[in-house]
Amino acid sequence: VKGGFDSFMDKEIHDQPKAVADTLLGRTDASGDLMLDELRIPETVLRSIDKIIVIACGTAAYSGHVAKYAIEHWCRIPVEVELAHEFRYRDPILTPRTLVVAISQSGETMDTLMAVRHAREQGAYVLAIVNTHGSTIPRESDAVLYTHAGPEVAVASTKAFLAQITACYLLGLYLAQLRGTKFADEIQETLQELQALPDKIQSVLDDEAAVREVAQAMKDEPSFLFLGRHVGYPVALEGALKLKEIAYIHAEGFAAGELKHGPIALIDTGQPVFVIAPSPRGRDQLHSKVVSNIQEVRARGARTLVIAEEGDEAVVPYADILFRVPQTPTLLSPLVAVVPLQIFASELAKAKGLDVDQPRNLAKSVTVE
Ligand code: BG6
Numbered sequence: 001v002k003g004g005f006d007s008f009m010d011k012e013i014h015d016q017p018k019a020v021a022d023t024l025l026g027r028t029d030a031s032g033d034l035m036l037d038e039l040r041i042p043e044t045v046l047r048s049i050d051k052i053i054v055i056a057c058g059t060a061a062y063s064g065h066v067a068k069y070a071i072e073h074w075c076r077i078p079v080e081v082e083l084a085h086e087f088r089y090r091d092p093i094l095t096p097r098t099l100v101v102a103i104s105q106s107g108e109t110m111d112t113l114m115a116v117r118h119a120r121e122q123g124a125y126v127l128a129i130v131n132t133h134g135s136t137i138p139r140e141s142d143a144v145l146y147t148h149a150g151p152e153v154a155v156a157s158t159k160a161f162l163a164q165i166t167a168c169y170l171l172g173l174y175l176a177q178l179r180g181t182k183f184a185d186e187i188q189e190t191l192q193e194l195q196a197l198p199d200k201i202q203s204v205l206d207d208e209a210a211v212r213e214v215a216q217a218m219k220d221e222p223s224f225l226f227l228g229r230h231v232g233y234p235v236a237l238e239g240a241l242k243l244k245e246i247a248y249i250h251a252e253g254f255a256a257g258e259l260k261h262g263p264i265a266l267i268d269t270g271q272p273v274f275v276i277a278p279s280p281r282g283r284d285q286l287h288s289k290v291v292s293n294i295q296e297v298r299a300r301g302a303r304t305l306v307i308a309e310e311g312d313e314a315v316v317p318y319a320d321i322l323f324r325v326p327q328t329p330t331l332l333s334p335l336v337a338v339v340p341l342q343i344f345a346s347e348l349a350k351a352k353g354l355d356v357d358q359p360r361n362l363a364k365s366v367t368v369e
Contacts, residue, residue, distance in 0.1 A: 009154035009246070009346050013339070014205055017198035019159040020335060022148035023166040024194060032188055034174045035221050038295045040143040041099075046178055049099045049125070049147070052077055053092065055084040056103040057114045057366075059157040059241060060164055062101055065234035067168035070331045074176040074190075084115035085369070101171070105152055105160035106365035107135025114369060116140055129167045131160050144173060154357045155364045156229040156245045158342050161203040161238065162335055164199070169332070171193060189324035190277050190324040197335050204339040207324070211340045214305070216322055217349035218272060225266065225273045226253040226341075227297070229290055232276035235334045239274055239341030246349040246359045256293040267303035276337050277315050278309040282330045287314070 005011040029035045039046075052071060055066030061083055068079040082092075086103070088111070100119040104112045107130040116137055119126050128141035131149050138144035142340070147163035173190060176182040224243055228236035236253035243251035254263045256275070267273070276292050278286040291314050298304050298318050306319035309327050318321065325336040349356045 006350060007346065007350040008155040009156055009356045010160060012152055012154055012159045013342050013346065015150060015159045016162050016316060016339065017202045017205070019147075019149035019163045020201060021198040022150070023163045024170070025148070027170055028191065032191070033184075034170065034177055034187070034191070036145060036170065037173050038143065038145055038323070039127065039174070041127065042207070043178060045125060046099070046175060047094075047245050048097055049077065050097045052079045052101060053087070053094075053124075054079065054081045054101045054103060055087045055112060055119070056064070057084050057109055057111050057120040059161045059321050060103040060105060060109075060112075062241070063161055063164035063168060064101070065237070065333050066165050066231050067101070067172065070169055070174040071175065073331065074172045075181050077175065083111075084109070085111040088115045088118050092119075092122070094119055094124040094127070096123050098124040098322060100124045100126045101168075102126055102137055102141060103130075103164050103168075104128070104135075104137050105131045105147075105149075105157055107132040108365045108367050109137070110367050110369045113137055113140065119167050127171070129164055131163065153364075155359055156242055156345070156356075157361050166194070166197075166332055189330075190329070192302055193332055197328070197332060200328060200336050204336055211323060211343045212347040216351045219348050221249065221272055221349040222275050223250040223271070224365075225263065225271065225302075226251065226276070226357045227259065227273060227293060228253070228276035229256045229288075229293075230278060230286055231331060231334050232256070232278055232290070232337065235276045235337045235341070236274070238243060239276075239345070242342055242345035243252065243348065245362060246345055246354065246356055247352060248354070249348070250324045256290055259293055259296065264296065264300065267297050267300040267302050270307060270327055271297075271302045273297050273302040274305045274307070276342065277306055277312060279309050279327065279333060280312045281309075281316060281327065286330070287312075291318065298314060306320045307340055308349070
């Protein structure tokens with residue numbers, strides 16, 4: 001059942017090219033336009049929404065963070081991302097023009113379900129992005145966009161995360177198409193870039209041996225920091241979460257720009273710091289800002305583990321260890337950048353002799369509040 005892998009997590013990491021491809025499959029018509037028939041919310045409503053609130057827990061919430069960057073950029077709709085349990089117990093402002101997007105692998109997470117109920121009671125439309133057919137959250141939502149990752153067994157989410165991000169991109173591009181906030185050819189171009197992602201993820205998997213070797217060598221490290229900007233920020237958060245969940249190592253993800261506002265005080269000689277470098281081909285200053293952040297932590301003695309695009313030479317002098325990922329447009333880059341971090345966590349947990357699939361104190365689906 002583990003397909004020859006040591007753990008379900010490893011198998012599921014390797015299922016990721018297919019999880020992304022299957023989530024994209026069948027969602028365009030003959031002319032290449034996006035068609036999300038399952039999205040049974042009336043088009044008039046989707047045209048009039050003035051705010052999106054993503055609610056989720058754990059890894060699913062980080063997919064929502066990625067969605068915020070993409071949907072705001074493509075659709076010019078404000079997107080908030082909130083942990084479902086926090087959303088439920090404040091007094092969120094919801095109107096019939098609010099679209100609440102509930103993201104969940106299991107479709108059974110009680111915190112998320114309670115938030116869905118609350119949102120609907122307040123008159124908001126709720127769209128579920130869920131992996132498990134027939135689960136409770138989609139049944140209680142106005143519409144559902146299924147991720148097609150297949151069953152995920154390991155407690156630590158991997159392929160469901162990539163499928164959730166993919167579904168969020170589809171939602172964003174669909175809204176952009178419907179609301180005319182992007183030209184048809186731009187949407188087509190992004191869709192084509194998205195179609196190229198499964199092969200790119202595969203090429204990261206093909207290079208996994210190097211990541212595993214580093215993870216084994218670092219198995220006794222007591223703490224790791226993760227830095228990222230823009231969409232690299234949720235990738236940093238997810239990289240840290242994976243290490244906490246399965247390797248029981250103290251790990252924190254930070255927005256790289258926040259470094260000088262606190263976290264840099266943690267940097268001491270030998271502190272391992274992962275940095276997710278954005279594409280140097282981006283038009284803004286993202287890349288150069290992150291290169292400065294790498295220099296800053298390294299100057300204070302950190303050991304830097306840098307995830308960077310192929311061809312990015314600017315990071316080379318400051319990376320103690322460099323993991324390459326294929327060139328990808330910035331907004332889509334989390335789909336490749338997170339993969340080495342998943343492999344790293346899995347290998348490190350294994351090297352420590354831990355049960356990768358069933359970490360202590362955690363459940364795959366938390367059905368109590
Ligand atoms: C946690 C799981 O309890 O629930 C995480 O350990 C998961 O892996 C989170 O990300 C949310 O679960 P779901 O099923 O709602 O995506």
